[in-house]
Amino acid sequence: MGELADPVVIGTITAPHGVRGTVRVRPAGEGRHLREGLSPLVGGRRRRILRARRTPKGFLVDLEGVPDRFRAAELRGEDLLLDRSELDAPEEDEFYVADLVGLEAVDERGGALGEVIETFPTPAHEVLVVRGEGGLLYVPFTREHVPEVDPRAGRAVVRPPEE
Incomplete structure (x- = not known):
């Protein structure tokens, strides 16, 4: 029951919230x-989401089998995972974060800039971290800076921000 064929992280528990087992995600x-x-x-077990609500700092989520703050605190740092087959199909021009990591980053002429090694969220948008010969590039994941993404071809066209 704990195995997923193609796991995708949908969130990470950052802290308990309150005394009734709610977690911040x-x-x-x-x-x-x-x-x-x-x-x-x-945490190695399927847990049904009983309630989820968006807040300015993320989500507050009540999970089955998490009755109190102590149990919620034990889950700090745990990822919430679904199998790719359980995910909604992405909309046009929408991508799952997991699909961006590993893409080759190229400039508009096709010149290699490096590889997308991770992403992280900011209040405004996701940021792609590209490792290339010159070190790390931090690229806002916006249409202006990433005008084209082709997961099937394994590449993303990137316009790094001006320094």
């Missing part, structure tokens, strides 16, 4: 999979 992306009824794998 930092979503991966928009957080649209943090909703009632889904049962992500959390």
Whole structure:
């Protein structure tokens, strides 16, 4: 029951919230999979989402089998995982964070800039971290800075911000 064929992180538990077992979750992306009824794998066990609500600091989520603050605190740092087959199909021009990591970053002429090694959220947008010969590039994941993403081809066209 604890195995997923193609796991995708939908969020990470950052802290307990209150005394009734609610956890604060930092979503991966928009957080649209943090909703009632889904049962992500959390700490090696499927736990149904009983309630989820968006806040300015992420999401507050009540999980099945987490009755109090002590149990919630034990889950700090745990990822909420779903199998890729359980995810909603992305909209056009929408990508799962997991699909961006590993892409080759190229400039508009096709010149290699490096590889996307991770992403992280900011209040405004996701940021791609590209490792290249010159070190790390931090690129806002916006249409202006990443005008084209082609996961099937394994590449993203990147316009690094001016320094």
